[in-house]
Amino acid sequence: MSKKIAFSIALGGALLAACAARGTGPVGDTGTVTLPNMPDLQITYVLPNHQKGTVSTELPSEGLGAVKDPFWKATLGGYTQQQFSQALGFPPGTKITIKNISASHPHTLNAVGKISGPPAVFPKNPKLSLSPSGGKFGKNYASGVISPGKSVTVVLGKAGNYLIGCAFHYAFGMQDVFVVAPNATPGPQATKPAQ
Numbered sequence: 134m135s136k137k138i139a140f141s142i143a144l145g146g147a148l149l150a151a152c153a154a155r156g157t158g159p160v161g162d163t164g165t166v167t168l169p170n171m172p173d174l175q176i177t178y179v180l181p182n183h184q185k186g187t188v189s190t191e192l193p194s195e196g197l198g199a200v201k202d203p204f205w206k207a208t209l210g211g212y213t214q215q216q217f218s219q220a221l222g223f224p225p226g227t228k229i230t231i232k233n234i235s236a237s238h239p240h241t242l243n244a245v246g247k248i249s250g251p252p253a254v255f256p257k258n259p260k261l262s263l264s265p266s267g268g269k270f271g272k273n274y275a276s277g278v279i280s281p282g283k284s285v286t287v288v289l290g291k292a293g294n295y296l297i298g299c300a301f302h303y304a305f306g307m308q309d310v311f312v313v314a315p316n317a318t319p320g321p322q323a324t325k326p327a328q
């Protein structure tokens with residue numbers, strides 16, 4: 134095998150790895166971040182051994198915005214682990230705090246389905262429970278109602294690509310992809326919505 138061919142194969146592998154990890158959390162770091170101009174949106178994480186993460190939830194129109202994610206080929210909104218709406222990504226076993234950063238609306242985080250990869254096709258009218266499922270985050274997870282300013286904590290279970298949504302505001306664009314995988318990183322963020 135020539136050096137050139139060997140390099141091409143290595144590059145292909147690297148690109149494939151980059152693709153596999155796309156759209157999916159901060160890895161290998163520790164700390165707490167408070168974002169400028171959004172004092173109530175705090176991100177805490179301790180990775181990779183005792184992983185913790187925060188997911189903030191709010192209506193896209195309340196300030197998180199919606200993002201057309203080119204990887205998932207879908208419009209995502211209502212959930213972020215940074216500042217604005219994005220696909221979520223954390224390693225399995227991460228303990229996630231889901232915080233409702235809305236001033237006035239209750240929200241939920243429900244698993245809607247599990248997909249093998251893009252495109253993320255969201256079902257039209259899924260039945261989304263308002264009751265907490267208990268247990269780890271997986272394909273049947275339901276956070277229960279999270280009041281404004283309140284949080285729910287859950288440990289991420291099996292690896293996979295999960296479609297998630299809010300039981301109250303699914304039809305209002307609270308639809309997202311939650312990637313649970315080793316080395317998962319968050320997807321591109323929405324831009325700040327017009328005020």
Ligand SMILES: [Cu+2]
Pocket residue numbers: 191192238239240241299300301302303307
């Ligand atoms: Cu909601």
